[in-house]
Amino acid sequence: MFFLRSRPQRQPRNNDFELRLFKKRLVVAFIFMILLSLVLLGNLVYLQVYCYSKYQTRANDNRIKLVPQAPSRGLIYDRNHIVLADNRPLFSLEIIPENSRNLRNDIEDLKELLNLELESDDIDRITERTRFQRKFLPVTIAENLTEIQVATFAVNKYRFPGARIEAKLKRYYPFSETFTHTIGYVARINQQDLSQLEARGKINNYAATNDIGKQGIEKYYEDLLHGISGYREVEVDSHSREIRTLNQVSPTPGNDITLTIDARLQLKAQHLLHRKRGAVVMMNPRNGEILAMFSSPTYDPNPFVRGIKSREYRDLINNPDRPLINRVTQGGYAPASTVKPLMIIMGLNEELITSSTRFFGGPFFQLPGSTHKFRDWRKWGHGWMDIFRAVEISADTFFYDLAFRAGIDRINRYMNKFGMGRHTGIDIYEESLGNMPSKSWKKKRFKKDWVPGDTVSIGIGQGYWTATLLQLARAHAILTQNGRNIRPHLLRFASDPTGINPTTYIEPDENIALPVRDSKYWDYARTGMCLVINGPEGTGKKAFAHTPYTVCGKSGTAQIVGIKQDARYNASALKETHRDNGLFVAFANKDNPEVLVAVIVENMGGAGRVAAPTARAMLDEYFRIRNTPCTADELVALKEQYRAEEEQEDLERQKESKKR
Template sequence: MFFLSSRRLRPPRNNDFERRLFKKRLIVAFLFMVMLSLVLLGNLAYLQVICYSKYQTRANDNRIKLVPQAPSRGLIYDRNHIILADNRPLFSLEIVPENSRGLRDDIAALKDLLKLELDDDDIAKILDRSRYQRKFLPVTIAENLNEIQVAVFAVNQYRFPGARIEAKLKRYYPYSETFTHAIGYVARINHDDLTQLEARGKLNNYAATNDIGKQGIEKYYEDLLHGISGYREVEVDSRGREIRTLNLVSPTPGNDITLTIDARLQLKAQHLLHGKRGAIVMMNPRNGEILAMFSSPAYDPNPFVRGIKSREYGALLSNPDRPLINRVTQGGYSPASTVKPLMIIMGLNEDLVNTSTRFFGGPFFQMPGSSHKFRDWRKWGHGWMDIFRAVEISADTFFYDLAFRAGIDRISRYMNQFGMGKSTGIDIYEESLGNMPTKSWKKKRFKRDWVPGDTVSIGIGQGYWTSTLLQLARAHAILTQNGRNVRPHLLQFARDPTGVSPNIYIPPDSAIALPVKDSRYWDYARTGMCLVINGPEGTGRRAFAHTSYSVCGKSGTAQIVGIKQDARYNAGALRETHRDNGLFVAFANKEDPEVLVAVIVENMGGAGKVAAPTARAMLDEYFRIRDTPCGADELRALKEQYQAEEEQEDLEKMKEKRKN
């Protein structure tokens, strides 16, 4: 009864209402679907029509890859066009893991076949590198393969389908240590190099380059030598594997550089300094061209190119002879008596001396009110002299007196104008400034006041005064050019091998570095230097006897350690490194000098013993070859001749040592 009652109470269904409701819902759903379709179509049109260019570029970026191509580095020649820095093919052995039938087995088999210097750790590192890169990318097994190894691999390549030989150009220095301090070397780019390249906006140009100039000309002219990178436009698949090359933009090679150095003079300098610590620089005083620049001992730069080992580099660092130092531009030496002609210029221009000056040189000089004796190199003195004889005999007492009367302020001002204590402007970065002392310098450095005795020592190029050999050579070049500034340089010209850019030169400087009241002062100073060679008492007359050319010069003997007031110098009682340095500066010819040479030989006594004969030998060689061209074969024969003589010299020294 209850169920019947409930059915009677339920209202009847309204089918018309439900149809209308369903119809409304269907329309809304349809409109919603249409709206979504329009949105999709609109977005599709936006992507395909309006943003077509943008997304096509993005798609191409995923499909197309730019592979940078390194430019070939410019070559370096001497002034006779003999190559000093070459690019030679470096053969490396690589293997593609995905093509190898067994990577570890193939590496082991290649090691035995080619006699590679690989140990278990090296093989493990190769395998680790292969795990962390894509399998289709090659892994380097060994570098610096020789021709025999390349030939053996070529015959057996069928056994190793994943292996191949790759040839890359690497820097090579055929004369090893002969030009190291001038040319420098290239080595692998490190983090500091990358930071500097990024700061200069040049990082992209090194995307495919492994090496960069580290020293010398290689570093100074890096922008000229490197060139401009090119690229390959390649199509790649979704995994990054190259499918085909679409376009190629060739790299622009670096500029070839021709130096002012004559390789024959450089070899001569190396030969003369064999077994010695010292340096030689020869230059043209008219335009600053460096004809030879050698620092002994030197080192072979080729290991730095391939990647020098820690043991090899440690040996260079710990070598007591310090071969890494360029003694021409970085060695700080007391210039000693070589600066006396420069002091004459100062004295004349400041009216402290003149051609009529008469001075009595006793065995020592004393300042008024002082008991300290500044001794002359000749223990009984020199007697009466004028400015010319003072330079000829290198009378210390004359220049003690001149310096005392001039004062350090005037001396420093004039010597600064000669380039002392300043950069010479040479086109390598490895250069020290030396020290031209002043009152303020001593106060800052030692917290003590300058005293007159300090000035007296400066008068003969001793005391706190230090200079580089190149500064000394430049100062005398200014002397030969009547005060005109001379900038030493190694670049003769840079040439674009493509012929697009003009050659690059360094023009001579025409500025006056040191103006004087009377131009004859320069002649007076040079006359004193000519008497050093040609005068009856000249300190260089024996070393330069019977030359076929006219030459002027000045010797210098620099003390390394002080000696007591009443003691005499005894080289035999001193350690070798405490013995005097010998210096000599000379130029030729007397009228309109065309060549100047400066020599320093460490710890080998007075200048007349080694330094002066060395300067003579360099000038003799210059005039012997001056008008004679030179080829690579001749230079090679000259090098072999020098090497044979050096071996004989070493043998004789060994025999003499055994006798003693």
């Protein structure tokens, strides 16, 4: 028997239910679409309205680029408006890799065509550099091309579609080594410079600048000389190629600086110190204007601008004559007898001596209870003297006695007022403090107590006392101005070439550095210095004979090594670097002095041999050219004249050495 399964009966469709369900789903989907549309519309409003400026800036950043433009650096002139630091066009050879058919071959062909000083390693570095930058950006092949090289490239440019010549302004010092220690130089910005600029908030102003002041005036007045950077607003494509310039803000050039230096006096100082180690500084003691400041030997700053080679810099560093040192502001020397007029001021004001003091100067001075003899420079002594004759003949025993009675504390206090052991305030950073010793200084430096014998040596500017030549000049300038503070300076004025900003000057300091009981004390010290030149026993009488102007001065002979008690100084038996230094300080005229000169000549014996004649020659030159203008052509002719004389002098020296 077969059983048949019955088929289930289908439920009838509920069309109304399905229709209601469909409508519900349709409503939900429609609401969801409306919500999504509202979200999209809201986001669109938010981006287009509320964030408009934000995204417009981002879009412009992708489309518009700011290209910084470096300002032209201010020029530096001497007081006669002769250019001492100039900006000259520097031609560099560049190549754009994407426009070159074969980059390495093009560089090698350019090397051969223009006779470039490129080694295989240099070419490797250039090609390697292109791997890490965009191909449309130029790469520098060579700098400082000559006019002949530029002309040769111009004729053959069609052979090198990717190469081009770019002209940039570069610093140039037309008188090379004559003003190096005064003006300094500029060189490429390094990481330390960048850190300092960032700390001072000036980094953006150097976006297009490659060089910065490194020494001297160039560094001290960097903010005045540099100027303000400009920029070009350019439109670029997606690969950052420039399409067109939209806007341009021109850079503001740096201020031009006029120095107090007279280039003729500077050349004279250089000529006088030819083949010598030493320095000359000449200034106006009334207002502190530096008229000449030369340190010998010197060096050419132009290689630092182009990028000095390692070998060149190593030669400067290893030179035993140390040309990198500015001997005017960084050389530490025993001031020797040049400080004796300053000691007179101290003694008078402390009532240790008077204008009528009488002192017997024997061959030596001894401390009470001591057998050590502090000998005078004249082995038989000087006999009876007053304060004027003591300065005139530079009697050591007089100042040994004065220093012993004064004590180091009083000497230190007065010499600090004269600027010893302190910065002079000159407007360059390269300045040493020297050393004005004290009891606490010796205890800290040597872990020993100060003894009376130390003070005795200080009385004649020896012992632990060291000073820079500029400190010595400033101290005597204070003496000529009856104690008024004198700030040496090199800036005469700075002027904005655009005429927008006011001219900058250095105002004279009217403060009194050293008040005294009686203003006659100043005249007493100056009278002693005038006797040095004009008195019957003056140590500078020979060097300044028959001057048409009235000079006052003081010589100094500084020992480098000690001499035994009973031994005599014999220069020929000593190494050259152990021989005495000669110093001389002089001012003219006697009444209301207008010029002061200080000279140091290393290891050439007493002051009368070289230092005093050098001071005389500088003063002669000052009065010869005073109030006389000078042109650049005249200065170049003067430099050539001095060079010819120096070459002749060198020839004569060679002949003498051959005879020996």
